Amino acid sequence: MQNNEDFVLGAPKHWTDDEKTKFFAWLMGVGQDDHWNSLRASKNACFRECAEQLFGGKKTMQALKGAYERGFNVFKQIYAFELFSRRMGPITINMNSQADRLKEYEKRLQAARKAGTEVGNINARIVDHWHTIGWYDLFYRRWHGDPISTRPIQRQSTGGPSSAATMGDDDAEVEEQLNSHDFSSGMAHPNADPTQVDRGFSSDPSSSIPVQQSMPFSSNSQYLVPQMAPPINAAPSSSRSTIPELTQLTALTQTVMTTYVHLLQTQAEDAKLKLEYLKRKETRDEEESRQRREAEQRRQERETAEWEHSRHAEKIKQRTALATELLSNPGVDASVKQAAGDYLKRLFMTDQ
Numbered sequence: 001m002q003n004n005e006d007f008v009l010g011a012p013k014h015w016t017d018d019e020k021t022k023f024f025a026w027l028m029g030v031g032q033d034d035h036w037n038s039l040r041a042s043k044n045a046c047f048r049e050c051a052e053q054l055f056g057g058k059k060t061m062q063a064l065k066g067a068y069e070r071g072f073n074v075f076k077q078i079y080a081f082e083l084f085s086r087r088m089g090p091i092t093i094n095m096n097s098q099a100d101r102l103k104e105y106e107k108r109l110q111a112a113r114k115a116g117t118e119v120g121n122i123n124a125r126i127v128d129h130w131h132t133i134g135w136y137d138l139f140y141r142r143w144h145g146d147p148i149s150t151r152p153i154q155r156q157s158t159g160g161p162s163s164a165a166t167m168g169d170d171d172a173e174v175e176e177q178l179n180s181h182d183f184s185s186g187m188a189h190p191n192a193d194p195t196q197v198d199r200g201f202s203s204d205p206s207s208s209i210p211v212q213q214s215m216p217f218s219s220n221s222q223y224l225v226p227q228m229a230p231p232i233n234a235a236p237s238s239s240r241s242t243i244p245e246l247t248q249l250t251a252l253t254q255t256v257m258t259t260y261v262h263l264l265q266t267q268a269e270d271a272k273l274k275l276e277y278l279k280r281k282e283t284r285d286e287e288e289s290r291q292r293r294e295a296e297q298r299r300q301e302r303e304t305a306e307w308e309h310s311r312h313a314e315k316i317k318q319r320t321a322l323a324t325e326l327l328s329n330p331g332v333d334a335s336v337k338q339a340a341g342d343y344l345k346r347l348f349m350t351d352q
Helices: 002-008 017-028 033-041 043-053 061-088 098-114 124-133 135-143 164-180 235-240 242-328 334-351
Strands: none
Touching (some): 017 135, 033 043
16 A cells, blocks of 8 residues: 555655655746746656756656656646535635544545546545645646646546556556647646635635636536637727728828928028028138237237337437447547537437
8 A cells, every 4th residue: 555655646666755846846846937848848858857957867767757747647636636625615624733634635535536526546645745745736836727637537447446556557648648738828827826726625714716717617517627708809890990090090190291391491490590600600700810810910010119119229328328438538539529429419409
């Protein structure tokens, strides 16, 4: 019995809970969208990558593939059980007690089997273990709402009840289901909170979860089958709105053209004003330059005249001093004194 339960838990006996948790989290955990998309695109390539990255080649691709498919089978059975249990309503037992949980799980499993729900050979301990360790939540986040999760598992007819050995025969059927599923449509609600849907066991009686409005289900079917909403005929409203839209478009085009022409006129006037301003500025600059040149020329002429006058006055002063000195010198010849006196007379007469 121990070997059977280990097999049903989702992997052979040599898989530890930590290894399975790491494996499932690597495939389907939060933030592992790349790995999940790789699994959807090519399972074998994804399992090879996981075997190398996560387990360092200690586990083969076939081992990972088998563990995942067996785990997926168990998840589908627990998922079907949760859907059935939800219809039974919430319970008010102490969910912190494992004994109480196992007792309630077992009672509801028996009711599910009597109702024909496809729960396989899972037992209360398996259901409790999957919820407690978090494997159900990992699968639920990715698979909730997908038709594969509610598709019953086809078993070989052996004339007796299902056993752990028949679980291994389901691998081919799961392989066919996974390969035939159209992954291009994506998983329904891949990030849905698993604590809000399909967990029928809660200490709060009001925690029963309503069916999502975007995915209506048939109430008289054993399994929840999505119902397609009728197509909406949008042709009449489209034809009625064509004429007003054309009118609005024409008016908008005319407004744009008028605004564009006005903009061109404004730009032309602005360019004309700028040209006139530049011409006036050029004329003003030339006049100011001419005035500066004339002022500079007058200043230079004035300075030259002042310098010439100063030099001439200095010469006269020197000659006057020399003539005066000659007249006062008794040793100077009389003719020289006469010439000096005549010079001084002419100088005085010129000043007057």
